[in-house]
Amino acid sequence: MSESARTHTRQRDDASGATTPAVPGTASFDRLGLPDGILRVLREQGVTVPFPIQAAALPHALAGRDVLGRGRTGSGKTLAFGLGMLARTAGRRAQPKEPLTLVLVPTRELAQQVGEALTPYAEALRLRLATVVGGVSVGRQAAVLRDGAEVVVATPGRLHDLVERRSCRLGRVRIVVLDEADQMCDMGFLPQVTEILDQVRPDGQRMLFSATLDHDVDQLVRDYLRDPAVHSVDPSSGAVSAVDHHVLVVHGPDRYAVTTEIAARDGRVVLFLDTKHGVDQLTRHLRAAGVAAAALHSGKSQPQRTRTLAQFKEGQVTALVATNVAARGLHVDDLDLVVNVDPATDPKDYLHRAGRTARAGRSGTVVTLVLSGQRRETSQVLADAGVTPKVAKVRSGEAELTRITGAKAPSGNPLDGGPVAPRPKNHNAPFRGLGSTKAAQGGSAGRPSRRTTEARKLAEAQRAARVRRGG
Structure with missing residues (x-):
């Protein structure tokens, strides 16, 4: 194992603050004592060597210890808690609703x-x-629980x-896992999470995993984990060490064209924006330009979101335009480019957006588009995330943009009917929510000038005078 991927494992004694040696990790699933059924599925899926977080955490999970784990996004946390959880539940049968x-x-x-x-292993x-x-x-869902389910994966609200x-x-719940606990706290779920934890068996096992472990989860750790085995694979600042980071400084009127050309690349790309409106607007534009784009945000129904993700994973959709709803929980093999059309304003948001690429040890690229006035704020966010990006000024159609992102001209053939979309050029209207002109946003562009208005009033008065004279 390389130094950068070394697993730092310790036990934390919350009473004394002392650390003691922990159970060492393992280099093979076969040596863990997992049930034969799990080992068979691992072999069928070609999984033979555990990732560092799995090697470190699984022995404790199997032993029934509480676990506090941090591993970079895509590091294999699901199997780290899932295999131990399933192995310890095997042979038991749930009662209806329990x-x-x-x-x-x-x-x-x-x-x-x-x-x-987890379904194949279950x-x-x-x-x-x-x-x-x-x-x-x-x-x-109530009917499924009424029929009986040993394992439930749930969002706190539902x-x-x-x-x-x-x-x-x-x-009767004896094992509880909190995955991405920091985001649950950030989203305001802490009261619901604690209410749920207060209802499960007090003598059960609890495992908390996240890409980041900070002050947001301290209360949960203090109140609900007993002497947890603590595992950290890579510091949070190194969570995106396999990623090339670029900040591309674009001219305002050209931002529209740059985004379109990146989305038209060969291969898949995720483009992040801040708002649902911006996502929908960009998606409509890209499809009109001939790019197989689809929108993903919280305003979509669950069947729509599920269908969109399936199409993206299968390659029917090549440009996924999304809000931060896709910043966690989206795993797509061989996704090598993420674009922040709207720069992230929080370091954790940046890391989680970036974590959609370079998963499971692969490499990838993250690009952030900024106007000159956004450079200082974006630089601070990336510095707080532990990222030092390469900075370049680019324009649409340039070889440098293509070299970094694979950008190319879109076909211009609309996918949903309508006229052929013109290729964006450098003299497009300034970027205002992708495609909106200043006039559409209530600005002055497109409004008649004062001189034009006065001339129009004079002409109308002259016409009225002629009518009165019979001319």
């Missing part, structure tokens, strides 16, 4: 990803796994609703 194991995650996408990743052990999230029928409806009881 799961035995619970995984809490902040977003629907992450819940579905975790559920999909099936091999004849464990029933249910995923419960918002945006889909709560009645159907699980709270099911408990309130008396469709789920948590008193």
